[in-house]
Amino acid sequence: MKILASGDIHGDISVARKLAEKAEKENVDLVVLCGDITFAERSTENLIGPFVAKGKKVVLIPGNHETIATADFLAEQYGAINLHGYSIKAGDVGLFGAGGANIGLFQLSEDEIYDLLKKSHEKVKDLKTRIMVTHVHPSDTKIEKFTQFFPGSTGIRKAVEAFKPDILLCSHVHEAE
Template structure:
């Protein structure tokens, strides 16, 4: 069973289209989206429409939840978010807000007897950052009932074994923090022997297109520059 896990698209339709092209080439059995379809980028409605059209199972990210309630409930109150949250709240159509509001906060699969939990932040909180070497991650993995935890939210891909448990963070399609502008996602392959193979993919896309769109909409220069640098 070959699974592609994507997350943190953040209104970047160009990165999403390129990643989905690569996923199609990989001939996966299942695509799962870990949320944050909206926020930051200038094309939130297009991203939601494409995820819906492809019928990709999706969970709710912290920015999705914040757009729905229109407040800093699940996101940090920063200078960038003070622009991006009200802009996206105004831009996202009512039907798409309803779609985001109805998304689950986790997805669970049993594949060949291997249990997988998909979350955005952590199983505890939608906006908890899980870095591979943090104490929070260690505690989460100690308490994890499933065999694999697949999460996102940090925008940094990572993979680590915790005894017999597997921790995976899939990175970000639309707002990477890897020091390069490329989109990242993860492929998880569970073979007949129940061995788990994890592969991260880094995909180039025409990031200058989103830079141009953001500039035309007078997005903050710090936000525009992040698409070029691959940093926050």
């Protein structure tokens, strides 16, 4: 399975179009959007559309710039899947996730983040490859060296240690660009 993962589009339609072109050029099977698709929920227009127009399957989670309702709306409008608290299977690969962050407009407690990951992991726990999708990064990782403003999530750290995903996809930290 070939995946294009991105996050923090922040309502920039030109970024969505460029990523969709890349997804088509690289012939990816799945596009994963790791939150902050909008900028403070100001616009949802055509942020998923470019991927769908290229025939790409899209899964997404909310970041700290959109609510669960907005992520659900985007998923429903474009035929995407909102992984927040859920999972999908693609052959022997399972993706499970939790959006939001420990700061921002859409804030969750560390326990809520962990519980959502635990719930979503349950249906893919026996698959060969498991990919965890979050918006914020786990605590105590090298990515924290890039930012003084955004601490990692202890709930995600706990989930990584408990579920041992093969891959963790996250975004949130712009300073790492």
